[in-house]
Amino acid sequence: MSFKGHNRNRSSFRSAALLGCAVMLAVAAEAGAVEFNVSTYGAIPNDGADDTAGIQAALDAADARAGVDIVYLPAGDYLVDMLRIGGDTIFRGDGSHGSSVSQLRLNDYLPHASNILRNKNTMSGDQNITIEKISFDGRKANQTNLFLHSVNMENVVGLLVDDCEFHDSQAIGCVVQGDLSVDSHTVVVNSSSTGNELGFYAQSKSEVINGLQGLLYSNCVANGDAWGFDVYLSKDTLYTACEANNNGPGHGTGFSSDSCIFLYYTHCLAEYNQHRGFAVYINGNNFQQPGDVFFNDCDAGYNGITGFQIENARDVTLSDVRAYGNDIGIVGVSSFLPHRPLVGLMIDNVLVSGNQLHGIFLQGVRDSEIRGSVITNNALGGTFDGLRITDGVDYIVNGVVVSAGLPSFNILIRDNLVGAGKEDYGVRSVANTDYVTLLDNDLISNVTGPYSLVGSNNMIITSPSYEAWTYDWGTDIGSETNDYDGDMLDNLGEYALGGDPTNGADAGLVPTLGSEDGTMVYVHAQRTDDSNLSYALETTTNLVSSGWTNSGYFVVATNVTGGTFDYVTNTIPTTLDQTFIRLRIEDKG
Known part of the structure; x- marks a missing residue:
């Protein structure tokens, strides 16, 4: 560039x-x-x-x-x-x-x-x-x-x-x-x-x-x-x-x-x-x-x-x-x-x-x-885009619009939040436009679609985020700590485990607890496409007076699926009279 x-x-x-x-x-x-x-x-x-x-x-x-x-x-x-x-x-x-x-x-x-x-x-x-x-x-x-x-x-x-x-x-x-x-x-x-x-x-x-x-x-x-x-x-x-x-x-x-x-x-x-x-x-x-x-x-x-x-x-x-x-x-x-x-x-x-x-x-x-x-919140006057890219001919155009005449090329659009209004598309290119790259954008709530790219050699590289995910549900589900559907799993947990925050019957990939060779085995899903999320077990021996600590367990394996979720296996010794376990999920973004 x-x-x-x-x-x-x-x-x-x-x-x-x-x-x-x-x-x-x-x-x-x-x-x-x-x-x-x-x-x-x-x-x-x-x-x-x-x-x-x-x-x-x-x-x-x-x-x-x-x-x-x-x-x-x-x-x-x-x-x-x-x-x-x-x-x-x-x-x-x-x-x-x-x-x-x-x-x-x-x-x-x-x-x-x-x-x-x-x-x-x-x-x-x-x-x-x-x-x-x-x-x-x-x-x-x-x-x-x-x-x-x-x-x-x-x-x-x-x-x-x-x-x-x-x-x-x-x-x-x-x-x-x-x-x-x-x-x-x-x-x-x-x-x-x-x-x-x-x-x-x-x-x-x-x-x-x-x-x-x-x-x-x-x-x-x-x-x-x-x-x-x-x-x-x-x-x-x-x-x-x-x-x-x-x-x-x-x-x-x-x-x-x-x-x-x-x-x-x-x-x-x-x-x-x-x-x-x-x-x-x-x-x-x-x-x-x-x-x-x-x-x-x-x-x-x-x-x-x-x-x-x-x-x-x-x-x-x-x-x-x-x-x-x-x-x-x-x-x-x-x-x-x-x-x-x-x-x-x-x-x-x-x-x-x-x-x-x-x-x-x-x-x-x-x-x-x-x-x-x-x-x-653009396109208040009609059907337009957040960003439009064109070639110098078309001026009836959307959030980000790239148009072409003189060609448009080598345009990088990254780490933006585009949408949440009346935009036809979040990002749209028309006519003679090439090498447009969308990288890690949140393209949210656009009327027709998140993007429409014409031309050649365009790339869409997306890493989802919690903020973009919240716009997929057609309603305001509230903050990360809100439990919109009342299923005892907050919104961040629904996102991190693939649940539906509007459906109390869908909590996503619920962790499993079993036993093997005298130890407890705790398996939880983990998103592969959002590096801002952190997953960690916490344990305590007393729910009344003892605090939760990030200790008392061992991560023994991660099943890499090649998909949106991997599966992490943890073991917890059974040498104590009682141990309580919880999965703590944080958004570091």
Whole structure:
């Protein structure tokens, strides 16, 4: 399998390093900084007049002085056209939310305005710009230019955007772009967007592959934009503790990435978006296949189409994520570009539940694995599957579904719990799918059957478990210690000895007790297909005061039958006046 594992700690380590570096630079810079108050230069808040000249004068004065300086924007509303900020500048307000807000509001449309704030040296780049505690209002109701952004930073190395709010831009709230192919040390933290066409966007400009590198978004929220977060053709981007909710109508995606590598999402949430929670794409220009993408501890819920959608990527891991209430929980597809198929998809320890159609849908996927996951109670909207695998043609599909067009092959599905809902099949493959292996899955309570695999070279390897066995009886029989049928044998004993927990007359393979050559002979059945079960005799000489011990007997033989049950023979000496015997069965799983 070509799947390449990821270092789970890399994203959190690097995000902490980036954030710490940005904070240290900002704090260190203030030690010798001079403050330039925009009011000194004629910018008066809340007067309804154009404040562009006054604020720009303060920014220019700070830029003209050597070293890092602060441009202070007192609380209030300021009407501006486009402002330009130079390097080594901290642009600081009093707050972006609450009762004391410093807000830059875009003037009614002027022909040459394209941003509220932009850096000065977009080609050669600027260094060390901090924007903090400012609200940006794009006033889209007053604009006719569809390409107005609030903040647009280009080729800045050492950018910190902290506690800012971006709202009502005709285009994008906060843009970060570059083509220098160096680590930009960009940190956007504690910021929010709403009412924009796109909340937060990062891109390598001019189609320079990985021209933008090294970004961290931490504790940012996009709520009520047409589109939440997007990053294009970039390298080494991290999102941690970010949220994208209620985005749409329009693009309707919470988090999306296009042709990016080394992309990390940790502790992020995407709910109630019009179309998708999280999406990983390849661009039609085919400059770079997305790869080395990692999702950890993320939630995608109640999105209109998919929770997680992965297309034409390589080496993607979804670990400890949850997908619920979507049309389809997780989609992995090779949608076009047959020489860029989705390969190396790892879905590990995820919960996929309560989705309207399929739990997981794979199409044209190869060399991939689904393991240790719970995929239950999906297909709420009709006859679909828990997991379906197909070939890129059939999209009307079940718990786990593997479809084929581009063939799907080399897919390992192991140690999962799939079913317990309205799924047609737990696992289903259709069309051109080969080398699908089911290993030790619990496929429970599916409408038509546990699985349906087409194609060739498929394998089903099953080791039953008590949990899967409980679903075979069509009713809730209770816990392992419950005696559902009242026959004095608990449910675990019924499972371990092949009994029927719903029929008091069927206790399975009941142990036998006899005598031979002056010893007692105790023979009990033992399952061969569940290594989690342990069987041991216990003895005592007094049912009133003495405890049970795992001693006083000898295992003398095991009759290996080659079937589901072997038979273990034990002998108990008769040298004592009395000996009581019991069989203790435990589930170690």
